[in-house]
Amino acid sequence: MDFDFDHVVNRRHTNSIKWDFPIPGCRHEDPLPMWVADMDFPAPPMVREAIQSVAQHGIYGYTGPPPSYFEAITNWCRLRYGYSPDESAILYTPGVITGLNIAIQTFTEPGDEIVLQPPVYPPFFASVRNNNRRIINNRLIADGRSYSMDLDHLRSAITPRTRMLVLCSPHNPVGRVWSEAELRALGEICLEHDLFVFADEIHADLVYPEARHVTFASLSPELAARTITGIAPSKSFNIAGLKASVIIAENPRLKAELDRAHQRIFGLYNANTFAVTALEAAYRHGAPWLDALLSYLDGNRRRVAAFVEDRLQGVSTTLPEGTFLMWLDFRALQLSQAQLCDVLYNTAGVLLNSGADFGPGGEGFMRLNIGCPQALLMEGLKRLEHGLTPG
Numbered sequence: 001m002d003f004d005f006d007h008v009v010n011r012r013h014t015n016s017i018k019w020d021f022p023i024p025g026c027r028h029e030d031p032l033p034m035w036v037a038d039m040d041f042p043a044p045p046m047v048r049e050a051i052q053s054v055a056q057h058g059i060y061g062y063t064g065p066p067p068s069y070f071e072a073i074t075n076w077c078r079l080r081y082g083y084s085p086d087e088s089a090i091l092y093t094p095g096v097i098t099g100l101n102i103a104i105q106t107f108t109e110p111g112d113e114i115v116l117q118p119p120v121y122p123p124f125f126a127s128v129r130n131n132n133r134r135i136i137n138n139r140l141i142a143d144g145r146s147y148s149m150d151l152d153h154l155r156s157a158i159t160p161r162t163r164m165l166v167l168c169s170p171h172n173p174v175g176r177v178w179s180e181a182e183l184r185a186l187g188e189i190c191l192e193h194d195l196f197v198f199a200d201e202i203h204a205d206l207v208y209p210e211a212r213h214v215t216f217a218s219l220s221p222e223l224a225a226r227t228i229t230g231i232a233p234s235k236s237f238n239i240a241g242l243k244a245s246v247i248i249a250e251n252p253r254l255k256a257e258l259d260r261a262h263q264r265i266f267g268l269y270n271a272n273t274f275a276v277t278a279l280e281a282a283y284r285h286g287a288p289w290l291d292a293l294l295s296y297l298d299g300n301r302r303r304v305a306a307f308v309e310d311r312l313q314g315v316s317t318t319l320p321e322g323t324f325l326m327w328l329d330f331r332a333l334q335l336s337q338a339q340l341c342d343v344l345y346n347t348a349g350v351l352l353n354s355g356a357d358f359g360p361g362g363e364g365f366m367r368l369n370i371g372c373p374q375a376l377l378m379e380g381l382k383r384l385e386h387g388l389t390p391g
């Protein structure tokens with residue numbers, strides 16, 4: 001099946017956070033947004049058709065996820081990740097980060113410590129802090145070519161107050177797809193120290209051919225018993241605005257506690273009418289589109305890596321193993337983070353996420369979203385080149 005990922009769709013004036021909401025510090029009159037992690041591609045035709053048929057019905061009353069919704073999720077997990085959770089382990093949430101917050105509130109107490117592995121997705125920090133829990137930063141190790149988890153530091157940083165670890169797998173922003181061996185080594189520490197694990201696997205579908213996503217909860221029944229996994233079709237099929245995601249807890253005791261917490265947040269239990277339909281259509285019919293998307297993104301990541309190498313002096317990057325995000329290293333330019341953002345936003349006119357927002361290890365970096373048609377990608381890269389060229 002052929003899908004057209006080259007077509008540029010105008011997203012301005014659609015209430016898009018990426019395109020219509022100014023990034024702080026940007027004064028450029030026509031900046032090109034390559035920041036917020038959604039893509040500039042229409043969702044798969046099968047998803048749009050399913051949504052259109054619900055829209056045409058005209059009645060948008062209270063909606064619950066039907067049995068076929070749970071079946072579509074378990075089929076997807078089995079076929080794409082080789083992971084087979086029971087349908088009863090699945091809980092609807094509008095977002096994976098909603099699920100993370102419910103898990104934090106359910107399984108930890110104020111003052112407890114939660115491990116994050118920065119540089120990492122910024123809302124993890126806010127989720128811990130807003131719930132009055134404390135962050136333990138276990139910084140990733142960078143060897144110049146790739147990143148790994150610092151398990152020695154993790155062992156030494158855990159205290160009796162440490163209750164949970166948030167795993168970002170695949171990892172936003174560095175693009176690592178953790179290997180089974182890496183995950184097993186991490187799992188051993190979580191077992192030794194009796195930690196809950198929130199495995200944010202929202203990027204699990206976006207993995208390039210050289211890597212393979214391993215669901216953390218699939219490693220052993222002992223790890224499954226302490227893991228809450230977050231997945232969603234939102235990144236993979238570009239439907240983040242529909243608010244469709246799930247968390248999975250295979251341990252019935254944890255699931256029952258999550259159910260109770262979920263019910264306490266009045267209004268959360270009813271699903272969004274369009275989200276239910278879109279999730280099911282994406283997981284049932286979206287695989288060919290996703291495969292075509294991955295091959296398009298593979299081209300984009302290689303194009304960016306080659307452009308950075310050949311034409312952006314003082315900038316470096318590596319190919320991500322997963323995600324449609326690339327982590328660009330500007331440290332050789334020796335600019336402060338404020339100066340770096342100013343050059344990119346106001347001189348080059350291209351909006352990337354500031355690395356500083358991703359916590360320790362993020363200074364001097366910017367995150368580039370490559371989930372866009374080639375024409376936009378090349379426009380962004382050329383803007384970067386001109387913005388960084390002196391004079």
Ligand SMILES: Cc1ncc(COP(=O)(O)O)c(C=O)c1O
Nearest residue numbers: 037095096097098121172202245
């Ligand atoms: C690692 C990670 N988790 C969660 C999210 C957002 O999830 P949601 O919108 O479902 O809360 C993102 C979005 O970029 C992400 O990169």
